[in-house]
Amino acid sequence: MSAHSLALLKASGISKRFGGVHALSDVGFTINHGEIYGLIGPNGAGKTSLFNVLTGIYASDGGEFVFDGLPLNGLKPNQVADRGIARTFQNIRLFANLSALENVMIGRHVRTRANVFGAIFRDAKTRAEEKAIEKRAYELLEYVGVHKRANSLAKHLAYGDQRRLEIARALATEPKLLALDEPAAGMNATETESLKLLLKDVRRDGTTILLIEHDMKLVMSVCDRVLVLDYGKKIAEGSAGDVQKDPRVIAAYLGGEVSLNLRGAA
């Protein structure tokens, strides 16, 4: 395979400022097809900002993303989703008052075509499409294991199920890259373990994953490569094992000189 076909997403020089705060400065990385790519860093390191720039929620102040051979710059979030990047949110953003099934059906929006006239006249094509949407949505619920609560409102699902439902909704958009923002946050050990299996299934079925996560055990066990951010800068990139041993990463997580000084002061 050539280098071009290997890389799904290539980021270079990504910068984002909020006033005087450099949330991201000159971040560059490459995610290959079929990888599970981890994105870690202490709180406030810029991980979610990077997600928001990638998915078009924020406009970047510099740099560019090339996704699947084409640049992403200037696209709106819905156009980014259309190009094949689906995401979940750190603070779950389901459609709380809609059923689990409907949440996933909404995910099919971007891959279906029925317009107002189709909706009003319900021609054969629209009916067939509608049937296919429901079928696919139910399959995805089964895939993530929430199908037993298909008709429950999203807000009434257990926390772990909500996280899984969000993944199902994202998968419904048929993404090439699935971007997950702390999917294991708030999960217990059993739930995290089954999430791990789900992520491996998703990858096996052909979707590349970009994963923000604080649960190091999960990151170390599923990620092929990991990018470490600190204060908006890339401080390390490599295999999970290598990154773990990197002194800069250890300093970022356990505290470097600054916190040693503080300890001395106290």
Add this chain to the structure above:
Amino acid sequence: MHALLDLKQNPRTAWIGLALIGVALVVLPFALAAVGTAWVRITNLAILFVLLSLGLNIVVGFAGLLDLGYIAFYAVGAYTYALLASPHFNLHLPFWIVLPIGAAVACFFGALLGAPTLKLRGDYLAIVTLGFGEIVRIFMNNLSQPVNITNGPQGITLIDPFRIGSFSFAERETIAGLDFTGPVKYYYFLIVVLLAVIVINLRLQNSRIGRAWEAIREDEIAARAMGINTRNMKLLAFAMGASFGGVSGGIFAATQGFISPESFVLVESIMVLSMVVLGGMGNIWGVILGAVLLSFVPEVLRYTVAPAQQALFGRLLIEPEVIRMLLFGLALVLMMLFRPAGILPSALRKRELESRK
């Protein structure tokens, strides 16, 4: 009501139920006419308000965009009809041409209101739409100079009734021994329009478009991240809602024969919004119920409150109009306390309760 009328679950009771409702709707105007023709007119006005509420329900109930100037589209539809079918410009186009034009013009105004408000939500959107409603009304009031377009506060009179060939909706005639007055004819026309609008609403709700609106209502950022073009979908909601308002306005102009800016004041917008909220935002049957209640109860009061007071106290202590607003406020307060989602909350919540049993 849903279970009883579900054609798939128990087709027999459903068909019988639908047939009974059908018969009741056909017989209703004659029963009302027996009491007084005024009641047929009141019913027609109530159906117009149901149409308006269903239109506003698309914007407020489905897409979650608070619109306090909805009556402006009713006004646009009414004035379009009045200008194209009255002696004012000496134009007398037939109603089947003017009503679609009215819908299209209102649709255009809907998009016009939608475009600059795309980034607004909640109270900010409410303020802008409120202003829009007032702007339209003030224009109607003042567009009599330098060129007389709307005839200002005097309004437009002698508006054409609906006419198909020699069959006029305004004339009284006897068919098969039954007395068809003008209001009775309009009643049947309105029922047909109403059924069409209900079907359109139900189908829109359970479609890809309806789900996209619900997604925007629930969480706009998540909706965009799922690939929904929120700009187009919001414009679509405004435009669809507005065109329903436009059609209703055209029918209103024809049934009344006279319109003036006074019919399109802010209170009317608030009234329609209250119908939507009281009945159950987002649930079509709830919205219909809310509109029927808020249209009829005041009329019933008008005919009962004054005689009741005369009988009890020998004189009129409180004007019917005052009692009407009192009860109206009380109803909304009680609703917010006991049934915040409306009299008939949207079906989703009901479904949720069933799945928990």
